[in-house]
Amino acid sequence: MIDLKTYGFTQIEAIPDGLVPGRVTELRRERFTVMTGRGEVTAVLKGAFYHSAETRGDFPCVGDFVLLHDNENGDSLIHTVLPRHAKFSRANYSGHAAGYAKTVLEQVVATNFDYVFIISSLNGDFNVTRIMRYLTQARHSGGQPIVILTKADLVEDYTIPLAEVTGSIPDVPVHAISSHTGQGLNELDAYLSPGKTVVFLGMSGVGKSSLLNVLMEQDVMKVQAIREADSRGRHTTTHRQLFMLPSGSMVIDTPGMRELGLFDAGEGIRAGFADVEEWLTQCRFTDCRHQAEPGCAVLAALADGSLSRERWERYVSQRHENKYVQDKTTYLIDKRARNKSIAMWSKQTKKNGGWKK
Ligand SMILES: Nc1nc2c(ncn2[C@@H]2O[C@H](COP(=O)(O)OP(=O)(O)OP(=O)(O)O)[C@@H](O)[C@H]2O)c(=O)[nH]1
Ligand SMILES: [Mg+2]
Ligand SMILES: [Zn+2]
The missing domain is CATH 2.40.50.140 (Nucleic acid-binding proteins)
Structure with missing residues (x-):
């Protein structure tokens, strides 16, 4: 039993x-x-x-x-x-045509975890903006986000990229590790206690399954070398699976994502950019577009350097993407609700004297 x-x-x-x-x-x-x-x-x-x-x-x-x-x-x-205490979702675009998605569906990646490991490699493909997108999506997932920088053995001085990440997200723990040399792995013990669940998220090839294998003390997932030319992964893991570690904690390994589409990320953006939103409240006009308006607090903060342009641009682009997704999101409506609305609609049209030609 x-x-x-x-x-x-x-x-x-x-x-x-x-x-x-x-x-x-x-x-x-x-x-x-x-x-x-x-x-x-x-x-x-x-x-x-x-x-x-x-x-x-x-x-x-x-x-x-x-x-x-x-x-x-x-x-x-x-x-x-049963009701979930944590959920990580992403936007699933369908019907791509010339860069436009016809519809967006919610894709739930994993549920009921305690920690979200946002895994990113320190090698050629290192990118802070991408880490921050994952973070936005993880902040209101119900689990605590932790950033894991992998392949520390491949870079001469990992403290430089590490400082770049901690500087951009001072409120989130960041760990630099290597699954090959074992460096930094003991820092993860704090999260891997019995009964806790961790979900691994990140691009293909960053070393999610390699870390899982080390923690499992045996090879349970296949790993595969990344492409030489662009340091990108080969989408080796193709399904999601939960593993029980010898420590008694659990890991959900996931396939690397080509891109993480933000989904319902409003709260995550607000939480991650509270400082930026504070400037917005100080503009003279409530409908300020922060372009050339007089009394714009954002333009003033950008000018005197109290708000960095990079941070402002990350905020604007995440907000823009989230709004776009909101407008395109469709839900699979259940048949009963649809039939009910069709019935209501025909009653309504009858009352109005049928179709007007
Ligand atoms: N040098 C070095 N290479 C690593 C490390 N971790 C993983 N790798 C290598 O990176 C490549 C990809 O590793 P995987 O574990 O398959 O990556 P993944 O994130 O699971 O990729 P997908 O399943 O495609 O999402 C393999 O060649 C690993 O050997 C590390 O700490 N150091
Ligand atoms: Mg994998
Ligand atoms: Zn403004």
């Missing part, structure tokens, strides 16, 4: 008859692996799920605690997703 408490499960009030609790440990296309009291089982979604979920975000995801109809002779059926 497996004690689900070791997987971070906290007893819920009453589990309905015929259902058992579990934690989703793996997701490949429509197939789930779920850790239950009798070990790992494979599972699919109960059909009703597709009709009652209001948005894609309600579908189960790696890290979720679920209730399922256990089936000892085949696939079990996932019946309910």
